[in-house]
Amino acid sequence: MEKCIHLQNNNNKSRYVMEKKRFLNFSNSRYKSDLTSKQKMTVDLKFNAKLTQADPHFKPVLIIGQLRHLNILKFSDIKLKLEPRVTEETFTKAVACLHPSPTDKISLYLDVATLAAVPLKCSRHNTPSRAHAITRLVKNNTLNVNEENVVIVCERSDLFASACAVVRAFPLYSRKTANNPNARVTNSDTDIKNANDNFGKTLVNVEFIVVEKNGTIARNELDAVDLKCLQEVEKAIRLTARIIDTPCNEMNVDNFVEEIKRIARELNCESTIIRGEQLRERGFGGIYGVGKGAAVPPALVLLSHEPKGAQETIALVGKGIVYDTGGLSIKGKTAMPGMKRDCGGAAAILGAFYAAVKCDFKQNLHAIFCLAENSVGPLATRPDDIHTLYSGRTVEINNTDAEGRLVLADGVCYAQKDLKANIILDMATLTGAQLFVAPIPKSTNIKIEGFQRRLKGLSRRQGRMQGCPAILNEYEEEPSKYNVLTAPMPVVVHFEEGAQEKKNLYIFNRLLESLLLAFSGNYVCTHHVSYPLTYVALSPERDRNNAQSSCAGLFVGAHLGFDYPGIWIHVDMAAPVHFGERATGYGVALLLTLFGNHTNCSMLQEIASNDSEPPTKRVCRD
Numbered sequence: 001m002e003k004c005i006h007l008q009n010n011n012n013k014s015r016y017v018m019e020k021k022r023f024l025n026f027s028n029s030r031y032k033s034d035l036t037s038k039q040k041m042t043v044d045l046k047f048n049a050k051l052t053q054a055d056p057h058f059k060p061v062l063i064i065g066q067l068r069h070l071n072i073l074k075f076s077d078i079k080l081k082l083e084p085r086v087t088e089e090t091f092t093k094a095v096a097c098l099h100p101s102p103t104d105k106i107s108l109y110l111d112v113a114t115l116a117a118v119p120l121k122c123s124r125h126n127t128p129s130r131a132h133a134i135t136r137l138v139k140n141n142t143l144n145v146n147e148e149n150v151v152i153v154c155e156r157s158d159l160f161a162s163a164c165a166v167v168r169a170f171p172l173y174s175r176k177t178a179n180n181p182n183a184r185v186t187n188s189d190t191d192i193k194n195a196n197d198n199f200g201k202t203l204v205n206v207e208f209i210v211v212e213k214n215g216t217i218a219r220n221e222l223d224a225v226d227l228k229c230l231q232e233v234e235k236a237i238r239l240t241a242r243i244i245d246t247p248c249n250e251m252n253v254d255n256f257v258e259e260i261k262r263i264a265r266e267l268n269c270e271s272t273i274i275r276g277e278q279l280r281e282r283g284f285g286g287i288y289g290v291g292k293g294a295a296v297p298p299a300l301v302l303l304s305h306e307p308k309g310a311q312e313t314i315a316l317v318g319k320g321i322v323y324d325t326g327g328l329s330i331k332g333k334t335a336m337p338g339m340k341r342d343c344g345g346a347a348a349i350l351g352a353f354y355a356a357v358k359c360d361f362k363q364n365l366h367a368i369f370c371l372a373e374n375s376v377g378p379l380a381t382r383p384d385d386i387h388t389l390y391s392g393r394t395v396e397i398n399n400t401d402a403e404g405r406l407v408l409a410d411g412v413c414y415a416q417k418d419l420k421a422n423i424i425l426d427m428a429t430l431t432g433a434q435l436f437v438a439p440i441p442k443s444t445n446i447k448i449e450g451f452q453r454r455l456k457g458l459s460r461r462q463g464r465m466q467g468c469p470a471i472l473n474e475y476e477e478e479p480s481k482y483n484v485l486t487a488p489m490p491v492v493v494h495f496e497e498g499a500q501e502k503k504n505l506y507i508f509n510r511l512l513e514s515l516l517l518a519f520s521g522n523y524v525c526t527h528h529v530s531y532p533l534t535y536v537a538l539s540p541e542r543d544r545n546n547a548q549s550s551c552a553g554l555f556v557g558a559h560l561g562f563d564y565p566g567i568w569i570h571v572d573m574a575a576p577v578h579f580g581e582r583a584t585g586y587g588v589a590l591l592l593t594l595f596g597n598h599t600n601c602s603m604l605q606e607i608a609s610n611d612s613e614p615p616t617k618r619v620c621r622d
């Protein structure tokens with residue numbers, strides 16, 4: 001709901017309307033020159049170490065915070081951004097007028113100085129930073145003028161998530177929305193900028209006011225390393241979202257490989273490309289089998305960062321299905337649109353790899369991209385075909401639309417066999433059912449308390465710290481006792497073959513030591529896995545409603561091998577990869593917070609994974 005405290009009586013109102021009209025005419029001609037559509041503007045984002053002085057009349061300002069933080073804020077803390085247009089009295093009254101339900105905003109000076117409050121409640125569908133609301137407020141309230149400012153008032157632990165949320169409001173891919181003849185197919189950010197140059201540019205300065213835990217305003221500035229980190233993460237998230245937003249005729253496997261090569265050149269790191277028939281010859285039956293029906297051959301691409309003194313080897317494996325028609329088990333006319341986003345895992349890993357290396361990642365980091373187009377054609381894989389994957393295991397294909405686990409199985413095996421990684425994380429837009437995966441409820445009658453504690457602690461922390469771009473339900477919903485955004489995936493095995501029971505139990509226990517993370521939603525449990533017979537990609541005679549997400553994760557784990565001594569993390573992010581029509585760049589922030597301890601950035605280290613953290617029962621509410 002919008003309010004304007006200028007409107008005290010009718011006289012004032014008419015005066016205000018007139019003044020506003022006059023101002024907007026003036027500002028339109030001044031700010032926007034001959035532009036008619038704000039979507040034609042390219043946006044540059046700049047993070048500043050501290051508040052810089054700006055008259056809102058010339059550089060509009062949007063101030064966003066939680067009500068409890070805005071209440072702490074004194075006019076003297078923010079006056080650099082408001083004077084001489086806004087007085088202390090106006091500011092104080094404005095804060096008192098805010099009643100977020102779920103958000104609220106109020107104009108401080110015409111349309112160019114706005115104060116906005118994020119939702120009061122924090123539930124498992126949002127985070128302490130309320131990052132999703134920040135994205136929306138920024139999207140709806142920035143003016144796309146030559147230069148403007150966004151000021152976030154938050155605690156230090158929420159600074160990273162809030163910054164990422166601002167970035168998500170400014171996607172780069174414009175061919176879908178802009179009537180711009182020069183916006184051409186491109187592989188380079190610079191090209192995009194050049195192409196859009198004729199259509200004006202806008203600079204958004206993002207600044208922070210940090211509220212300390214004791215309720216005072218922090219006086220110290222962001223240090224140079226933190227600033228550099230934010231600036232690189234900005235590039236990474238926008239790169240990831242641009243790749244996902246770009247349709248397959250402009251982002252096929254060739255184009256994706258070029259994107260990776262460009263990043264390799266920029267980071268000065270090694271890349272290895274295995275393509276087409278080479279995949280078959282070297283035994284990558286998963287990636288080859290999924291991609292062989294398409295006009296553009298599939299690829300496995302490796303980027304490696306190997307700094308001196310590294311002790312751990314971390315491999316990130318991304319599913320990069322540039323388009324998923326479903327293959328011969330073809331999707332319907334309503335299920336197929338949007339499948340350009342099936343490369344979301346690989347795109348997020350490219351972004352995260354870029355930002356991590358830019359932040360001086362101290363351990364060996366490999367990014368493995370499993371790229372293919374799941375298409376139909378005379379060479380396409382048929383249901384009933386049997387492929388041998390890189391693990392050496394055979395798979396009977398029952399459903400060619402369950403292709404993600406096949407390419408990931410090859411990727412994780414490669415990470416283990418060839419790269420000797422001791423931490424393997426795979427990330428994918430894997431199962432539609434991921435929308436319905438929720439935290440393990442207390443009632444689960446299996447004895448995994450110790451494991452659950454660790455898993456919950458870790459997933460809660462990651463969910464809290466990375467901020468979430470998409471929400472599944474309305475955020476007004478009752479806060480959950482779990483208060484997480486990433487949730488451990490429940491893994492409950494139905495033992496089908498008596499003779500295998502002992503072995504299955506062993507597998508089960510090993511799996512529980514690995515981490516299955518997913519975005520939270522409603523609850524799905526139970527699934528079937530048969531072992532060690534031929535693996536079934538997705539068995540049609542079994543109930544499709546049974547834990548598809550866990551089942552897909554188990555499939556990948558089975559090819560990695562249940563005796564794998566390292567840590568395996570499986571992330572299914574099918575739902576948060578996009579919000580509405582736009583990719584969110586989900587995954588970059590998650591990976592950076594998960595492995596933040598290995599960067600040189602104190603901000604990331606503070607919010608990084610710490611799996612010894614005991615789970616708390618605290619429900620965050622203001």
Ligand SMILES: [Zn+2]
Pocket residue numbers: 324326374400401402403404
């Ligand atoms: Zn599919």
